[in-house]
Structure formats: C-alpha cells, structure tokens
Amino acid sequence: MKGLRKITPYVPGEQPNYSDMIKLNTNENPYPPSPKVTEALKNFNPESLKRYSSVDNFELKKALSDKFKLSPEHFLIGNGSDEVLAFCFLAFFNSSDPLLFPEITYGFYKVWADLFHIPFKEIPLKKDFSIDLDDYRQNNGGIILANPNAPTGLFQPLEAIEKLLSENADVIVIVDEAYIDFAGKSAITLLENHPNLIIVRTLSKANSLAGLRVGYAIGNPQYIRIAESIKSSFNPYSVDLLAETLATAAIEDTDYYDKITEKICQTREWFIRELHAVGFDSLPSKTNFVLSTHPKLEISDLYQHLEEQDVFVRYFPTIERLQSYLRISIGTQKEMASVLTIIKDYLSQLR
Numbered sequence: 001m002k003g004l005r006k007i008t009p010y011v012p013g014e015q016p017n018y019s020d021m022i023k024l025n026t027n028e029n030p031y032p033p034s035p036k037v038t039e040a041l042k043n044f045n046p047e048s049l050k051r052y053s054s055v056d057n058f059e060l061k062k063a064l065s066d067k068f069k070l071s072p073e074h075f076l077i078g079n080g081s082d083e084v085l086a087f088c089f090l091a092f093f094n095s096s097d098p099l100l101f102p103e104i105t106y107g108f109y110k111v112w113a114d115l116f117h118i119p120f121k122e123i124p125l126k127k128d129f130s131i132d133l134d135d136y137r138q139n140n141g142g143i144i145l146a147n148p149n150a151p152t153g154l155f156q157p158l159e160a161i162e163k164l165l166s167e168n169a170d171v172i173v174i175v176d177e178a179y180i181d182f183a184g185k186s187a188i189t190l191l192e193n194h195p196n197l198i199i200v201r202t203l204s205k206a207n208s209l210a211g212l213r214v215g216y217a218i219g220n221p222q223y224i225r226i227a228e229s230i231k232s233s234f235n236p237y238s239v240d241l242l243a244e245t246l247a248t249a250a251i252e253d254t255d256y257y258d259k260i261t262e263k264i265c266q267t268r269e270w271f272i273r274e275l276h277a278v279g280f281d282s283l284p285s286k287t288n289f290v291l292s293t294h295p296k297l298e299i300s301d302l303y304q305h306l307e308e309q310d311v312f313v314r315y316f317p318t319i320e321r322l323q324s325y326l327r328i329s330i331g332t333q334k335e336m337a338s339v340l341t342i343i344k345d346y347l348s349q350l351r
C-alpha cells in the first residue's frame with residue numbers, strides 16, 4: 001500500500017487495575033484532588049454540555065492569570081500538557097537546524113519530533129545524569145528540557161537555564177515543568193527578560209488530575225498566539241467544559257495542594273533515606289519519584305518481584321544507562337512503607 005505512515009509511538013507506563021495494588025509507575029499523585037474540585041463537580045450542570053466548550057478557555061486563563069500575576073494572554077490551555085507540547089513543537093520548531101534535547105528525558109519529545117518531521121539531536125547526559133548545558137552551545141532550531149528532568153528527577157539551577165536562554169535568544173527554549181511543584185524553582189521569573197522562554201505545566205502530577213487531561217503553557221503573548229493558532233488549526237475545543245471547570249477549581253486552591261505536595265516531599269526524603277540504609281543509591285530527586293539502583297541486585301528481578309506483589313514501578317530496559325535502575329513514584333507514606341517492607345523481605349531472602 002502506498003502512503004502509509006510508519007511511526008514508533010510513545011509507550012506510557014501500564015495502567016493495571018487491581019483493587020489493592022500499589023501503583024507507582026506513572027508518577028500520578030496518591031492523594032485525591034482538592035475538595036474544591038469535588039464541590040465544582042457536584043455543582044456542575046450537565047445541561048451546560050449541550051453547548052460547545054469555550055475556545056479561549058478564559059475562565060481557566062483568568063485563574064492562572066491571578067495565580068501567576070501575568071495577563072491571560074500569556075497562557076495556552078490544552079488537553080494535557082502532552083497536547084500543549086505537541087502544539088508548541090508545531091508552532092516553534094520549524095527550522096532546518098536540529099531541535100536539541102537530552103538523550104535521557106521525557107520519551108515523548110523524540111516521538112513528536114519524528115511525528116512532525118522535525119530534525120533533532122539528542123545530547124548525552126553527564127556521568128552523574130545531570131545535563132551539561134555547554135553541550136547545547138551549537139547550531140540549533142530550538143531546545144526542550146524537562147526541569148526537573150524525568151526520569152532522573154534532577155533539577156537544573158535557574159542560573160544555568162538563564163544562561164541557556166541568553167545564548168539561544170534567536171530560538172524558542174521550552175522548559176517542561178511537569179514536576180516543578182515538588183521542590184524545584186520555576187523559570188517563570190525569567191520570562192520578563194527572556195521572551196524566547198516557553199514554560200509548560202500540567203495538572204496531572206501535583207494537582208492529582210491525570211485523568212482530567214489539562215495542561216498549559218506560559219509564555220510571551222506574541223509566541224503564545226502562534227501556538228494558539230496551531231490549536232485552532234487542529235482542535236479548537238480540545239479542552240472540554242467539565243475539564244475547564246474542574247481545573248479552574250484546582251488552580252484556585254493553592255493551600256490544599258501545598259499541603260499534599262509537602263507530604264509527598266517528606267515521604268520522598270524518608271523513602272530515599274530508608275532505601276539508602278539497605279544499600280540502594282538514588283539520585284537526589286526534586287520530583288514525586290526516585291530513580292534508584294542497588295549495586296548487588298539484578299534490578300529486573302526486583303521489578304518482577306514487586307509486580308508479583310502487585311507493586312507497579314517503572315523499568316526502562318531499552319535505555320542502556322537505566323538498565324540497573326527503577327523509577328519509583330512516591331505514593332502515600334503507608335504505601336511506601338509497604339513497598340519498603342517488600343523490598344527488605346526480598347533482600348533478606350537473597351542472603
């Protein structure tokens with residue numbers, strides 16, 4: 001057959017569904033969304049669904065505008081940050097020079113570059129898995145970084161990001177802040193002096209709304225407008241009315257989310273310490289997951305064992321440098337205590 005597309009799709013973590021499983025494989029939030037979201041859902045009038053949803057998502061943009069003290073024109077809303085990122089790739093990366101991103105990062109970047117025929121170059125990480133920004137000093141058609149990066153969990157200091165923005169002032173630099181709430185420092189303060197910066201965020205991780213599918217970009221209005229025109233050329237109503245209503249309620253409830261984020265960070269530090277006590281090495285994480293290895297373990301066996309106990313974590317066998325690592329999302333304190341017990345029992349059986 002002529003004209004058929006060949007493509008290697010993005011493969012997300014599985015979504016198993018057992019009643020008493022511990023699901024730590026896709027960095028979802030273990031805590032429920034804000035009670036304000038529940039309330040907004042109860043008050044939602046199904047009758048309103050007979051109309052199309054809003055094209056400009058003004059209600060949500062207004063909430064974001066209040067939260068970040070930037071005018072609504074600075075925001076683009078999409079059906080998950082995956083969609084926002086796809087719109088941004090189409091809007092900003094049209095050069096014949098390659099798009100640059102780290103060799104180990106969010107797997108979707110490469111998939112979009114392929115899908116949209118964008119030339120790209122993957123830049124190796126340093127030995128300690130950190131990003132060497134000097135390697136990004138080369139001809140390029142744009143840059144995308146996740147900060148903190150996934151699946152390493154490492155955070156790049158803002159001074160480095162700022163340098164990158166200055167050195168690449170003629171292209172768009174996207175900073176994907178999917179995990180920024182878990183202790184990183186947002187690049188949002190750099191927007192004013194660096195119009196080439198686009199920040200992308202999601203409500204899937206820190207806001208416990210992965211199933212709702214809402215994400216947004218923050219950037220200079222002149223560039224956001226271009227991404228908006230991509231959205232309008234593709235699916236103008238991509239954010240449904242219910243999603244916009246519930247996302248707005250979530251954005252307005254900073255107090256609740258500060259509290260659960262703090263709990264997750266505490267559990268993360270506790271879990272890293274406990275893992276260390278039984279011989280694991282973990283990268284210092286500024287996210288809601290840890291990337292850990294154990295010098296004496298065949299990590300794929302541990303992965304298998306955890307799965308047999310209905311504990312789902314993420315293993316990346318196809319990425320060479322990650323073959324001895326597991327990425328473990330941070331669940332509730334109780335879940336992580338159970339996981340730790342399972343891991344300790346496993347270790348003692350091996351002796």
Ligand SMILES: *Cc1c(COP(=O)(O)O)cnc(C)c1O
Binds near residue numbers: 176
């Ligand atoms: C989870 C994640 C996303 C996607 O988030 P959605 O809003 O659920 O599409 C984007 N980037 C990174 C780095 C992520 O980890």
